[in-house]
Amino acid sequence: MSSETVLSVRGLTASFGQGDRKLTAVNGVSFDVRKGEVLGLVGESGSGKSVTLRALTRLLPEGAEVTGQVMWRGRDLVSLPPAALRQVRGGQISMIFQEPMTALNPVLPVRVQIEENLRAHTGLDAAGRKARSRELLDLVGIPDAARRLNEYPHQFSGGMRQRVMIAIALASDPDLLLADEPTTALDVTIQDQILNLILDLRDELGMSVVFVTHDLGVVAQICDRMAVMYAGRIAEEGPVADVLAQPHHAYTLGLLGSVPHAGGERRPLHSIEGTPPGLAAIPPGCAFNPRCGFATSECRQTLPQLVPSGPARQAACHHRDRVADETTVPIPRAAGSGGGR
Numbered sequence: 001m002s003s004e005t006v007l008s009v010r011g012l013t014a015s016f017g018q019g020d021r022k023l024t025a026v027n028g029v030s031f032d033v034r035k036g037e038v039l040g041l042v043g044e045s046g047s048g049k050s051v052t053l054r055a056l057t058r059l060l061p062e063g064a065e066v067t068g069q070v071m072w073r074g075r076d077l078v079s080l081p082p083a084a085l086r087q088v089r090g091g092q093i094s095m096i097f098q099e100p101m102t103a104l105n106p107v108l109p110v111r112v113q114i115e116e117n118l119r120a121h122t123g124l125d126a127a128g129r130k131a132r133s134r135e136l137l138d139l140v141g142i143p144d145a146a147r148r149l150n151e152y153p154h155q156f157s158g159g160m161r162q163r164v165m166i167a168i169a170l171a172s173d174p175d176l177l178l179a180d181e182p183t184t185a186l187d188v189t190i191q192d193q194i195l196n197l198i199l200d201l202r203d204e205l206g207m208s209v210v211f212v213t214h215d216l217g218v219v220a221q222i223c224d225r226m227a228v229m230y231a232g233r234i235a236e237e238g239p240v241a242d243v244l245a246q247p248h249h250a251y252t253l254g255l256l257g258s259v260p261h262a263g264g265e266r267r268p269l270h271s272i273e274g275t276p277p278g279l280a281a282i283p284p285g286c287a288f289n290p291r292c293g294f295a296t297s298e299c300r301q302t303l304p305q306l307v308p309s310g311p312a313r314q315a316a317c318h319h320r321d322r323v324a325d326e327t328t329v330p331i332p333r334a335a336g337s338g339g340g341r
């Protein structure tokens, strides 16, 4: 990984609805992504991970309002005209989603879908596109690529469809891959293969990745840095090994308490008491305060700002010193992971 920053996000905010009904799903999120780095975006369901990822390239439903700054190669994607944004999206920046069936066109063979992307984002001629499509299926580990190119999405298993999605996403040789829980629907063996594939591609192509997941084991397995989200804001951010070894935010500590450890059974992150707040009822002060064992009156009144909390780390917690003193927790790994890396 180099220290060159490729994506710089500042004060990214995304809201739905208008006036009194306006709900803010992502609120002032800032982070950088470096070249060749895998950044994990983690948090419980509803914390704003997907909206953040989609807001980066303005892939949100009509009516959503996005403000802030997303600097990419000297241009701000938040204010980039739609035609220029389309060139960036799917070209320099690609996305893969959790459920490949909804992103693939069921009535077109996968060859056509890969070639469409090649036509839009490369200068290859028809023969070049055909050869490259085959290469891409090889690259993502789909056996018998020449034959399978002519098949339709329903003819592929879940894991193979996810690979097809990755092949489409990679068709343009993206510099940045935005991946939204791309392995959540898959069994752990396939998950492991796909995570390793993404890492191999990062190594081979120098691609950067923002990887959304609710699974801290996956973060430990593939990410260099992580940002923890809660109620639409970043709670803490830093190198994965450091954050997992010693959280600086009580929410992260809570998440770690609910991680399946090596050999443990896979389970969702539900062991923090209570549930995350709905967007219409985010508590004042620190949004985590009703669920936090460290909370004081300051937490109930004053929003904690994300401030430096250690080497290359930031946290938004009034009592980060107390949290940091709390524990040294074992680093989790992906459930069922063979631990290949």
Ligand SMILES: Nc1ncnc2c1ncn2[C@@H]1O[C@H](COP(=O)(O)OP(=O)(O)O)[C@@H](O)[C@H]1O
Pocket (backbone or CB within 6 Å): 016, 023, 025, 043, 044, 045, 046, 047, 048, 049, 050, 051, 052, 061, 278, 279
């Ligand atoms: N199109 C939308 N309209 C209104 N609210 C939305 C929309 N999309 C997402 N939200 C809300 O934004 C919040 C964050 O959602 P999301 O980013 O999908 O969470 P995560 O990916 O972390 O599970 C949730 O409360 C969700 O209900």
Ligand code: SF4
Pocket (backbone or CB within 6 Å): 249, 250, 251, 286, 287, 288, 289, 290, 292, 293, 294, 295, 296, 299, 304, 316, 317, 318, 319, 320
């Ligand atoms: S700011 Fe207060 S309520 Fe929020 S996580 Fe830190 S200690 Fe808990």
Ligand SMILES: [Mg+2]
Pocket (backbone or CB within 6 Å): 049, 050, 051
């Ligand atoms: Mg999501």
